[in-house]
Amino acid sequence: MEPRLEMRDITKSFGDVAVLRGVSLELAPGEIHGLVGQNGAGKSTLTRILAGGHADYGGTVRIDGSPVRLGSPRDAARHGIAVIYQDFSLVPQLSAADNIMLGSEPGRVTFRAKSIRQAAARLLDTAGMADTIPLDAEVRTLSAAVRQRVEIAKALTRNARVLVLDEPTARLADADRERLFALMRQVAARGTALIFISHFLGEVLDVTSRLTVLRDGAFTASGQAADFGTTSLTTAMLGRELAAVEEEEASDKIRGRAAVLPGGHPRTPDATARTAPGTPALLAATGLAGGRQVRDVSLAVHGGEVVGLAGLVGSGRSTLARMLVGATPLREGSLRIRGKAVRLRSPRAALRAGLALVPEDRRAQGLVTTSPASENVVLMALAGTGRAGIVGPRSLRKIAREAIATYEVRPPDADLGGGAFSGGNQQKLVLARAILANPDVLVADQPTAGVDVGTKAQIHTIIRDLAGAGKGVLLISDDLDELLALSDRLLVMRSGTVVSEVAGTAATRDQLVGAMSAGTPSTGTR
């Protein structure tokens, strides 16, 4: 059988930098093909070539045997290629139906909203997605999971022969992931070939039938998904074993730690860096309420500990994080820092009091994508010092360069715009920025979302390192294994409040899942 999609010796450079160096890929009709690799390995570039976004690529692409040239998004669409991006490419102000039909509205010149809606509804019907999307709602009012369904429906209107999903699960709750996988299989069963890109290697192995591994813009391995395990996959991605990477990191940066716990991360021995009993917590919150649903939250973060915060999407974790740093006002409750009552009216006030936030969405809330990395990195440190706005550009650049070296940001170019870095490196910049402000307590909201395993290990080390230096960290994550591996204590939030607390060493995955979802069927979808 002719392959549905065949890419042969694809190359692409930006200036002198070769990003793709002869990558080949073959997909049969109805196949779900995994594409994995570290941040910056070239997955996004390959995706963009398929979408018609890089006209100047080298190599050949064939669809159903006939060679095609992907010079523009229109070309890609004409040849039946559809790409669903990590940051959704929908028009927020338009309705779901408008978005599904965007660019392929019925009619030549005139159109009617009603006919668009009917066409969209018909399409959902034939795709077996009827009633899964509120067609009249503006996209900006929809949850991430529903937006994603809108994107998939949009791809199906174009009779996609090849559908590329770029990290579709990065921000989904478990139930929504399962729905997505079911939908993917359904689409594949109609003969569409799917490329599935994800950093969650477990799900890649589960969902795909074959996979391709990229490293530094070159193809390193491919084969049946069944022949790989997470370990062999990781080794193929990194070019060495993950354990070796972690060890290296650990010996580089962490000293004087004895206990190495099951997650592979050394925890602070109780007696040393941890706050001595009797001294007040670095951060103590009592009876906090605010936002749409956070209520009666009390918690404490001591020096030298990582406190994990688990919960489903929508449980109020991010709102709580924003409340702690003064970005969302408190309706009730009080905060103490080192035992002293404080009122934080803004993130700036929080910084001065020693609290820094690593926000959830690094593109929208984290980086100033248009400013160079150096300015991004020192941004919080500036706001925190209150140096009356007088800053020496030289000393700033020096600080920035050091941070970029310490946190191994790639490429190590302080002058590059924040938006030009790959996802994982952007995350490191955001993290470096918060740490440079020298906070007592770091509130990190999903610091490893959409980040590859290597970078993830580095970020984990950075976080444990902070605790080792006597700081406190409040870590919010969807990744339960990450929480279990890093946290000294774990809090579980449900419907806006903390419902349980367990010691990090004693907790199990099942216990957490139980606490997160108890009594709230179908949370996370809407």
Added chain:
Amino acid sequence: MQAADAVAPVWAAWSKAVAGNKGRLWRYGIWAALIVLTLILVIVSPSFRTPFNLTNILQQNSMLGIVACGMLVMMISGGFDLSVGAVGATASVVAAWASGHAPLAAAIVAGLAVGLVVGAVNGILIAKGGINAFMTTFAMASVVTGLLFAGTNAAPVTGNAPALITLALGRAGQVPYAFIAYIAVAAVTWFLLSRTKWGHYVYSIGGNREASYLSGVPVVTTQFAAFVFGGLCAAFGGLLLLGQSGIGQPSSATDWPLTAIAICVIGGVPLSGGEGRLHGTIAATLLLGVITDGLNLLNVSAYIQPTVTGAVILIAVAVDKISRRRAPGR
């Protein structure tokens, strides 16, 4: 009894609309402001409530209303145009000059051609060249104004266009022709925005240009056409300007760009684009007209009038911001 029967379905439809749109009624807040203000003035000022004065307001604001229709389209597409005043003044001068040398139809075409050409150049630079709308149209306004002053030595040009004078100042019964022209332009704008694919794309590129591009929307052509349309509206405004005085005045219309942008913003169009409704722009045009007229009739000093107008704009924008915050889903 029969009256009640007739009202019942209307009432039911209205309540349903209200119930289904809780929090969306703010979209009509600007109409409420217009109606309340008009009623107040009708009550307190006898000279305001004369039919002649009321229709006069319609007549005087039609010109800016037409310019604002063009601005609306450009703003929804994610841009705006600071050269509409220069285009208006130039169109009036060019048409005045042409009307002395050629048939009226040719003069009108010449005036509109000014808008077409300037709008097209703006459109190419912004949509194709990717230069931001502020710099492009700010510079374009300078270029055009300079040429205009050099070409006329800054002197007014007397026209010979009785038909334009009739259009600008005449009435069909009580209804000013200028207002009819405004309604016609508004109707065309409405049709283009809500009944053509082009109009749909104007919204989509303003909302998310990249997403539209990747979806196969012809983003460059769409935005280009938005600026051509805006230029044409400004030129049409210029023709009415010529009609009002009979002369083409190079130094006129300097307040058009910011006033037209303010009208659109008061009417609910964000500077970032992607949304905005024509009815809001119409209400905002009339609101500003009613305020100016009311202040004149109440003998408010001309010195303080800009302050009052400015305050009203601030209040309108603040109220809009607050009600958006309360609206569901953002």
